[in-house]
Structure formats: C-alpha cells, structure tokens
Amino acid sequence: MKLQSFTLIIITIIGLLACNQKPSADTEKKTPPNIIYILTDDMGYGDLSCYGQQTLSTPNIDKLAAQGMLFTQHYAGSSVCGPSRAALLTGKHTGHTSVRGNAPAGQLLKPDEITIAEKMKEAGYHTALFGKWGVGHPPALDDPAQNGFDYAFGYINMWHAHNFYPDFLYKNGEKVMLNNKQTSESYEKFSEEPEGRGVAEVRNDYAPDLFQQDLLSYVENQKDNPFFIYYALNIPHANNEAGYLTGDGMEVPSHGEFASKAWPEPEKGFAAVMQKIDQYVGEIEAKLEALGMAENTIIIFTSDNGPHQEGGHQVDFFDSNGKLRGAKRDLYEGGVRIPMIAKWPGKIKPGIKSEHISAFWDILPTFCDIAGVSTPSGIDGISFMPTLLGETGKQIKHEYLYWEFYEVGGKQAIRKGNWKYVKLHVRDAAEPVAELYDLSKDIGEENNLIEGNEDLALEMEKLLNQAHQPVDFISLFSEDEANAETKF
Numbered sequence: 001m002k003l004q005s006f007t008l009i010i011i012t013i014i015g016l017l018a019c020n021q022k023p024s025a026d027t028e029k030k031t032p033p034n035i036i037y038i039l040t041d042d043m044g045y046g047d048l049s050c051y052g053q054q055t056l057s058t059p060n061i062d063k064l065a066a067q068g069m070l071f072t073q074h075y076a077g078s079s080v081c082g083p084s085r086a087a088l089l090t091g092k093h094t095g096h097t098s099v100r101g102n103a104p105a106g107q108l109l110k111p112d113e114i115t116i117a118e119k120m121k122e123a124g125y126h127t128a129l130f131g132k133w134g135v136g137h138p139p140a141l142d143d144p145a146q147n148g149f150d151y152a153f154g155y156i157n158m159w160h161a162h163n164f165y166p167d168f169l170y171k172n173g174e175k176v177m178l179n180n181k182q183t184s185e186s187y188e189k190f191s192e193e194p195e196g197r198g199v200a201e202v203r204n205d206y207a208p209d210l211f212q213q214d215l216l217s218y219v220e221n222q223k224d225n226p227f228f229i230y231y232a233l234n235i236p237h238a239n240n241e242a243g244y245l246t247g248d249g250m251e252v253p254s255h256g257e258f259a260s261k262a263w264p265e266p267e268k269g270f271a272a273v274m275q276k277i278d279q280y281v282g283e284i285e286a287k288l289e290a291l292g293m294a295e296n297t298i299i300i301f302t303s304d305n306g307p308h309q310e311g312g313h314q315v316d317f318f319d320s321n322g323k324l325r326g327a328k329r330d331l332y333e334g335g336v337r338i339p340m341i342a343k344w345p346g347k348i349k350p351g352i353k354s355e356h357i358s359a360f361w362d363i364l365p366t367f368c369d370i371a372g373v374s375t376p377s378g379i380d381g382i383s384f385m386p387t388l389l390g391e392t393g394k395q396i397k398h399e400y401l402y403w404e405f406y407e408v409g410g411k412q413a414i415r416k417g418n419w420k421y422v423k424l425h426v427r428d429a430a431e432p433v434a435e436l437y438d439l440s441k442d443i444g445e446e447n448n449l450i451e452g453n454e455d456l457a458l459e460m461e462k463l464l465n466q467a468h469q470p471v472d473f474i475s476l477f478s479e480d481e482a483n484a485e486t487k488f
Ligand SMILES: [Ca+2]
Pocket: 041, 042, 080, 081, 237, 304, 305
C-alpha cells in the first residue's frame, strides 16, 4: 500500500513535469520570430556612421548595429533595383534569376519560382510589403500577391517609385488616391512612360511617411501572429524626373537642420532623407519595445545596391561609397557591396562584426531556417544562420559570388575568396576587358593584377561561363537589344 502511494506520487510528479514542459516546447514551436527586413534604395557602403560615414550621423541604425551584428562583406543581388530584388526574393544570383535588368520589358518572376514570402506563408507567417515592388517589367498590379504577399501597400513599377509625392499608390492591387498633384509639364513629358512616373507641384503626402505609418499600425494589428515584413523603402533614391525638370531630385518634406548648411540643395535633401531613414528605424524599434515584441523580432537593415549619382546628388559629396570603388551600375565593390545589420535579441550576440561573405541570394535560405521550413532546391543561396548564432565553425561558405549586368556595355563579375574578377564591355562594340583585384590588400580595386595571374583569370572565365544561364528576352553577349539601358 505504501509502495503503491509512493509510485502514484512519482507518476503524478512525472506527469506534472511533462505537463510543465509540454506547453513551453509548444510555445516555442508556435512562435517563430517576427522578421522585419528593411531594404533601403541606393544607400551606399559609406552612408551610415557605423560604416564610417563622417559628415552625417545615423544614431538609431548605429544602435541597431551595437545591439546586433554588422556584416562587412555582404553583397546586393545586382547594382540596380529590379534584378537585385529578384535575387533577394528568389535566392538566385543574376545568372539564374528570371529578372536580369530593369529593362527590356518581358522579364518577370515566373509562377514556379519560389519567393521568400511564399516560404514564410508556408511557415505560418502573415506576409506584408510596404514601399516599392519594382521587380521585373512590367509587373501586374497584384504582382506582390502573386508572389506570396498577403498585404502590399506602395508602388508596383519602379519608375512610379521615383516620385515621392505621387498622385496615387496601390494597396493590394487597388489604386489609392493621395493628396498630391503632378505638374502639367511632367504629365506632358512622362505621359507615355510607366504609370505614375513624374513630378508633383502639389505636395502633401510624402509616400515614405505613409509607408512608415502604415507599417507601424500593421505591427500593432499583427501582434498576435508571426509576421514577415518586407519594408522596401524607396529612399535615398532620387526622383530622377525631378532632377531633369528642376535639378533637384532629392525630394523630402523639409531640409530641417540641414537647411542652413552651405551645401547644394540636393545634398541637403540627401542628408534629410538619410535622417528620415534613421528616424524610421528608431520608431520601429520603439514600437516593438512598447508592444513587448522586441525580444521575438529579428530586424535586418540593408540596401538594394550601391549609391546613386542622380537627381543632383554626388556620390563623393558625403563619400557614400566609403573606401570602395564605383557606385550604382558598377560591378566594382561600390556598386554591389552594401551594409547589412541584423539584430535578434538573445540569439545574435551584440556588437559583433562579421566578415562572412554573403549575398542577397542567402536571405531566402536564412529566413527558411529562422522560420523552420525547408529551403527550396535549385537556388544559389546558403543560409547564414550559423553566423547569426555565432556558430561560425558550422557556416558553409560560397565557392564564389557572381553578378551579370546588361547596361553600360555589359559586365560580369566574380568574387572567389579574396579575388575579384571584373569583366567589362561583354556586350558592346568595344573589346571585352578583364581585371583582377586582391580585396584583402586592395578593397578600393586600384591595382589590376591580371598580368602574371593568367591561370587564375582562366579559372575565373570558367566560372563566368558556368554561372551564366542564357534567357530568351536578351543576350548578355550581343548589343542588338539596345533597350537594355534603363530609361531615365
Ligand atoms: Ca536601387
């Protein structure tokens, strides 16, 4: 009898322990972290103070870096918007994505291509896009929904996204009118162009502010479900059309504290826009804190390509590319190496700098790992989850990174270890030129080491051929399709 009671007590205790453990295991399984991926537009490697910016300061983004991990060798998918975003969403580099450039028309994500948003949905996330879609040309008005986004508010085509005071935006494929009005001059000039492109004379609703407000209220409404936010801000990009009409494409509601600076007007605008980005990041952090969600949310902050020199802004004015060579449309480091900061409380150790070599096509498999779903086959990306968790010994490395670019004569580039191979004029009348740099000693790509390293150059040529998969709408090696150039 005594033994029976004892056994009963033991069984009860074991049962209670099991009950105690079960809910916590379930809770962990049911609440994967929210993901907020903030993609700025044309922000360079040197634009943030945590990456060495000297004139402007970005205190909120610096704080994010201090609380998380700063990547020194992260790369965009391409050196312009459309293909970079396609590489991001599909986990494939530009030798494999179905979107290779901003032009010509006829290139779009294909229905059978699996996107990050589709994988996040599979993992039970609610998925939302705020800002600029701009993937392929010409995208359908519900293209974000066709590619896995439950909610989408912003611009669909990338030329519309030049205009910071547009007449309208799109919410879930439906037009939403704003309290702005284009100038008649801009209507005349750009009426044949992709919808929404132009310059406003009546300026009330600054689109990035609308995205920010909408995002903050979305976070409040979604606080009980895991969510994936793709925040594709269209700043500090220029309104190129305003650049042509007025000489100043850096549209922003106010120059604020920079108004009295002895700087050209577009540079005051650039400074004010960078400050806005930093404030937005601070507001998102504050909102997550207020809702008690900061601990279970991973924030990644990055840019879609190198710094622009458009709308009157000069790359050198604030040294937007830092020590790197080149800018947007280059395959030199300045065109594709970009800041990336990741904060994940309790998982990523604070204040770490990682030199792991990674690229946009690694985001999809990394997010699959975070959400606990399988990674699709046939992609180029490698999850950098081990790096985030500090398990660097487990991190698989890329054999090489690859980019191809159809504008400005056509270019290809490879990064293999510390070697960078850049090939120019692959599709115009000029003779192709190949250059080789050792990034470990020459981050600014100043000393071309191709002479004397012919064997290595041959190996790189083999990799170029291996990485490039031809597509039917354009050839990388023929200049016949002259409209590969982006229209400004
Ligand atoms: Ca861009």
